[in-house]
Amino acid sequence: xxxxxxxxTRTRYSEIDGMKIVHNSxxxxxxxEARTDLVRANNYSYEQIEKDGFMFPISEIKLNFKNPIxxxxxxxxxxxxxxxKNFSLKFLYEIYKExxxxxxKGYTIHACLDKNSYKILEINDKLKSALKKYIIK
Amino acid sequence: xxxxxxxxTRTRYSEIDGMKIVHNSxxxxxxxEARTDLVRANNYSYEQIEKDGFMFPISEIKLNFKNPIxxxxxxxxxxxxxxxKNFSLKFLYEIYKExxxxxxKGYTIHACLDKNSYKILEINDKLKSALKKYIIK
Amino acid sequence: xxxxxxxxTRTRYSEIDGMKIVHNSxxxxxxxEARTDLVRANNYSYEQIEKDGFMFPISEIKLNFKNPIxxxxxxxxxxxxxxxKNFSLKFLYEIYKExxxxxxKGYTIHACLDKNSYKILEINDKLKSALKKYIIK
Amino acid sequence: xxxxxxxxTRTRYSEIDGMKIVHNSxxxxxxxEARTDLVRANNYSYEQIEKDGFMFPISEIKLNFKNPIxxxxxxxxxxxxxxxKNFSLKFLYEIYKExxxxxxKGYTIHACLDKNSYKILEINDKLKSALKKYIIK
Numbered sequence: 215x216x217x218x219x220x221x222x223t224r225t226r227y228s229e230i231d232g233m234k235i236v237h238n239s240x241x242x243x244x245x246x247e248a249r250t251d252l253v254r255a256n257n258y259s260y261e262q263i264e265k266d267g268f269m270f271p272i273s274e275i276k277l278n279f280k281n282p283i284x285x286x287x288x289x290x291x292x293x294x295x296x297x298x299k300n301f302s303l304k305f306l307y308e309i310y311k312e313x314x315x316x317x318x319k320g321y322t323i324h325a326c327l328d329k330n331s332y333k334i335l336e337i338n339d340k341l342k343s344a345l346k347k348y349i350i351k
Numbered sequence: 352x353x354x355x356x357x358x359x360t361r362t363r364y365s366e367i368d369g370m371k372i373v374h375n376s377x378x379x380x381x382x383x384e385a386r387t388d389l390v391r392a393n394n395y396s397y398e399q400i401e402k403d404g405f406m407f408p409i410s411e412i413k414l415n416f417k418n419p420i421x422x423x424x425x426x427x428x429x430x431x432x433x434x435x436k437n438f439s440l441k442f443l444y445e446i447y448k449e450x451x452x453x454x455x456k457g458y459t460i461h462a463c464l465d466k467n468s469y470k471i472l473e474i475n476d477k478l479k480s481a482l483k484k485y486i487i488k
Numbered sequence: 489x490x491x492x493x494x495x496x497t498r499t500r501y502s503e504i505d506g507m508k509i510v511h512n513s514x515x516x517x518x519x520x521e522a523r524t525d526l527v528r529a530n531n532y533s534y535e536q537i538e539k540d541g542f543m544f545p546i547s548e549i550k551l552n553f554k555n556p557i558x559x560x561x562x563x564x565x566x567x568x569x570x571x572x573k574n575f576s577l578k579f580l581y582e583i584y585k586e587x588x589x590x591x592x593k594g595y596t597i598h599a600c601l602d603k604n605s606y607k608i609l610e611i612n613d614k615l616k617s618a619l620k621k622y623i624i625k
Numbered sequence: 626x627x628x629x630x631x632x633x634t635r636t637r638y639s640e641i642d643g644m645k646i647v648h649n650s651x652x653x654x655x656x657x658e659a660r661t662d663l664v665r666a667n668n669y670s671y672e673q674i675e676k677d678g679f680m681f682p683i684s685e686i687k688l689n690f691k692n693p694i695x696x697x698x699x700x701x702x703x704x705x706x707x708x709x710k711n712f713s714l715k716f717l718y719e720i721y722k723e724x725x726x727x728x729x730k731g732y733t734i735h736a737c738l739d740k741n742s743y744k745i746l747e748i749n750d751k752l753k754s755a756l757k758k759y760i761i762k
Contacts, residue, residue: 227387227397228380228650230643232696237639238520238546242513243365250364250423260364261423271556272512277549285643286387286398365511369504369559375657375683376502379650409649412688419682422506501661501671502654517639524638524697534638535697560661560672 217347218292218308219252225287235282241318242275245307248291249322256344268335270324273302277320287312294348300336301326303345354484355429355445356389362424372419378455379412382444385428386459393481405472407461410439414457424449431485437473438463440482491621492566492582493526499561509556515592516549519581522565523596530618542609544598547576551594561586568622574610575600577619628758629703629719630663636698646693652729653686656718659702660733667755679746681735684713688731698723705759711747712737714756 223244231237250260263270283289289309296304302325309318328335360381368374387397400407420426426446433441439462446455465472497518505511524534537544557563563583570578576599583592602609634655642648661671674681694700700720707715713736720729739746 226380227383227642228648231638232641232643232645233543233545234643238549239513239516239639242516243363246364246512254423259423269507271507271553273553275512275549275551275553279545279547279549282545286391286396364505365513367506368501369506369508370680370682371506374502375686376650376653379653383649406644408644408690408693410690412649412686412690414686416682416684416686500654501657517637520638528697533697560665560670 216294216350218294219248219255219348221248221251221291221293222288223247223291225283225285225289227285230285233282235284238277238279241277241279241309241320244289244291244309245293245305245320245322248293248307249305252293252348253341253344258340258344263341264329266338266340267329268338268341269327269329270303271327272322273325274323275320277318279318280316281311283309283311283317289317294350295345296321296350298337298342298345298349301334303337306350353431353487355431356385356392356485358385358388358428358430359425360384360428362420362422362426364422367422370419372421375414375416378414378416378446378457381426381428381446382430382442382457382459385430385444386442389430389485390478390481395477395481400478401466403475403477404466405475405478406464406466407440408464409459410462411460412457414455416455417453418448420446420448420454426454431487432482433458433487435474435479435482435486438471440474443487490568490624492568493522493529493622495522495525495565495567496562497521497565499557499559499563501559504559507556509558512551512553515551515553515583515594518563518565518583519567519579519594519596522567522581523579526567526622527615527618532614532618537615538603540612540614541603542612542615543601543603544577545601546596547599548597549594551592553592554590555585557583557585557591563591568624569619570595570624572611572616572619572623575608577611580624627705627761629705630659630666630759632659632662632702632704633699634658634702636694636696636700638696641696644693646695649688649690652688652690652720652731655700655702655720656704656716656731656733659704659718660716663704663759664752664755669751669755674752675740677749677751678740679749679752680738680740681714682738683733684736685734686731688729690729691727692722694720694722694728700728705761706756707732707761709748709753709756709760712745714748717761 229240292308366377429445503514566582640651703719
């Protein structure tokens, strides 16, 4: 069984489009919130990552949409990882609607770079250990 | 002493601009979330307002910025009302930073319209009573 | 050789994040603008599509990031199609930076639904002929 | 007669909310685009302003909404200034719909700060002369 971090948020009126559903661009924002919440819940933070000299730009994103999300839904974003390699990592996401239906699945792949030189940098042990328990077996 | 509704939210990475502060357009989104949260906390909802045939378009907005808000701050939006008239109402907002400094003050004035005809409509008693305790004396 | 529709837009300050690059969520908005511009340039429009009773929700999105985009860059979005089937279509995108470097590649797959019943609907000839010349050989 | 800078942009699908009108937060983004376009058209730029060591944070915003803006409208933002003082300036905006109706009036007041110390700084002559012809008489 896998550990998945659960992040809950309520959809905002400004996130709804003319079809009265959450606009696709906001899913990427939910993913970002969910993975920063996962990191924060494990005693690390994006701010600290930056202070430690790292950045994690996204190299690839995929989303599969299953069911639309509406205004004012309390959604749950399940976040875990497929792998944490020396120079990259891959987050997996599932978003569930308030009624527990699957809304979306997706992933983001991130490179680990030196914040100043933009050169590839090895992921440090602090982040590796913060993420370890969320890696799928 | 006045009743002010308190809504808390955490600033998102996507809300930060190149100066590493929350971009001004997001304050309007925080205001919107805060007033919908106030309405929801008083057993009414934007969805129900729409079902009841009303809409509340904004006719005027003002914001005064005092201190910048940064990434990942847990901000508090205090929301109350200057008045609820028959055909319009005025929400007042104060946003406080995580360190309790005032970040911003502002207001939004809304007209009450019939959702279908777009004609001016009298605010119903259900909304008036939901909002009553937040009106400044 | 393929026909690719070119849509140009300038990146906005509000689209830049704390790393001073365009935030990933905005790429989906550029894709959307580019495909609506392609449709508009061929005498059809999203508004007309809706009047004709169709909707084209996205079922899948993929993005590969190559080079960051900065503030105030005049970017070019090349848009074309991998296929237009009876019930779905797949748009392909390449975004080029102002200096002509490739910033991003991606695609969106759309289903064709009846706007009212949400049932699968066959793509009409008007849209098929508007898109035909952009399908890769 | 006053010089007003005209900036044209097309409303995006992602800017439309559940009422099928442009969401209020986007007006602030149109204002920002319009004033940067004015500056750019006069041989200065936000990038150069930053290199010159200045920043112009907003201290006050006001918007008055007159008529809703819909999806895919080619809007025109008229921008000019009420004043350019030594340490602050005030931009005025009028947004017109594609059918030339007034959609919105508003203003933004900006302080001039040193980019590094955040202390008040006198607006330089380069910017003063770029803006001069747009100040109302």
